[in-house]
Amino acid sequence: MAQNQVDVIVVNGHGVGEYCNVKKIPVVGETAKCWNRHFEEDGGKGTNVAIAIAKLGGKVAFVGKAGDDEGGRLGKKWMGDAGADLSHYWMDPNISTGLGLCIIAEDGNNMILNFEDGEDSINIPELDEHLRQFSGVKYLVTGFEVPEEVSLYAARLGKELGMTTVLNPSPLEEGTDLGDLSYVDMLFINETEAKIMLGKPTDEDLDMFEAARAIRERYHTPNVIITLGGDGSMAVTEEGEWETAVYPADCIDQCGAGDGFLSAFIWCLTQGKNMKDAMTWASRYAAYVVSHEGTAGVYPTMKQLDEFFK
Template sequence: MSKKDVIVLNSHGVGQYAYADHMPVWGETLCVTKWHVAEDGGKGSNVSVALGRLGIDTAYIGKVGNDPWGDLGEKWMQDAGVDTTYLYRTDEVSTGTGLILIGPDGQNTVIDGDSSSVKLTLDEVKAALDAMKGTTMFVTGFEVPEQLSLDAARYAKELGMVTLVNPSPLPEKPMGRLDYVDYLFINEVEGRYILDLPQDSPILPQDMLNKVQEKYGVPNIIMTMGGDGSAVLCGDEYWTVESVKVENVVNTAGAGDGYMAATVAQLILGKDLKEATHWASKYAALSVTIDGTIPAYRPMDEVEEFIKSLG
């Protein structure tokens, strides 16, 4: 097995959507319409597909069931050029899936199944990392068990890889010092949660990032803020990235994963973090104009054409 540009360790799952005229109550049999499987993956398959389509030599580590949802994830990633040698398949567990019920006014409720990654072991992850020793960057997040994710990041760092962690969803237990993590990707809500701040408390993004950096010892922190763009702390240098406004916003669900993948891709291509985050903001703007997460991650030539159209 050869080294890669990037290894991604995170979950794969498949989203299903259905439309209802009201939300159900316990014991009710509910009739729905337009029930369909969407091209929406978990954070691991999302980021892997985005990187693969941008021409980055990417490998995925994860575990799914021997079922149609696992088949879909494998197909999506392989079609994007991702190496799925270490997409472990098992009969022990079913691939994670979620049902999103959408009401008449757009309100929704989500029924989220267990992640099949709960059956992934550290020994399996280490075997994959050892086989791809020499890889440049390792990307992980907490849709796999957070301790597995952090242990894997620490091991990847020992192997000489640059490590990036997206601690979402945030764990209930403290993460401790993360000085083996080179890049931490969070959103504003997560930043406030990390610092035990009420969501409506006034704090400047720069102050928030300084406090997160002090707490974890991570040199580079990127915080997305939705329509307000993103804020970045690189060592002791701080900057903000404005969001790119587009007229036709269709689906924002995969924008954060896309922004992270685009940043990683630009770093692999030799850009510095400031250049990478500004490019990623434009990439994310394109992604929200396309329905579904997997279809929204476009190849490099289409992204560059979109960026040219912005003027």
């Protein structure tokens, strides 16, 4: 794929996903019995987004690196088979590919442990060199599975280059202050991340519309989209405020649903949909994902979605 044909650039980490099952998500101090430990086709948020958009027929490129090891080769195969542009993805023999552990409960809820090492991720000079080689790209999607400073630099540079910038600041540690985010056009967060960004306890109940308005005011980012798990999603944006319901589906596994929702939303924007319609369509896409076991390996093509929606 020629670089001038790319609509979306993904700047985030690649890792390999290991899974296990538990009866319920453990609480503090609890020792949980787990079973079915195995690897899945799951490369972390960056890889998942690139795969999901590519499977929908989107023109997407992944910018980043991994170790010259089995994990790095799996990333190349998974994204390449989906149709993503990998001309700016490379494997470095001096680093190791990251690992993530996803714990899945019987009710479909999950907990993710991320073992990414910032020293094994793309750095700012590398990013600057590669990102400036693109032109005419509509959207840049980034997140914190690369070091925070690299991700934020990607958003700033993308904005400078004329791209619409999308930030999913995950994983986000408590006490993190992201400062001014006026160069971020769209902020994608979940309920917990919204509370962290406002300096609130993560167990505190918040009105999510009020939280989104407060985040817009505090961080100067114009569009805030918050995913609410089984309660759907909501947005406070330049186009208005709304809530999007969950599309009915039997929930088997929520892993990767948020990445899929974000991917479907961005793909819809590249097809000319407005944000509200994009979120509605993305909710239906996420329903497909949660009704199947797995993440990137089950992200659907348009044909599979058409059959599911019937």
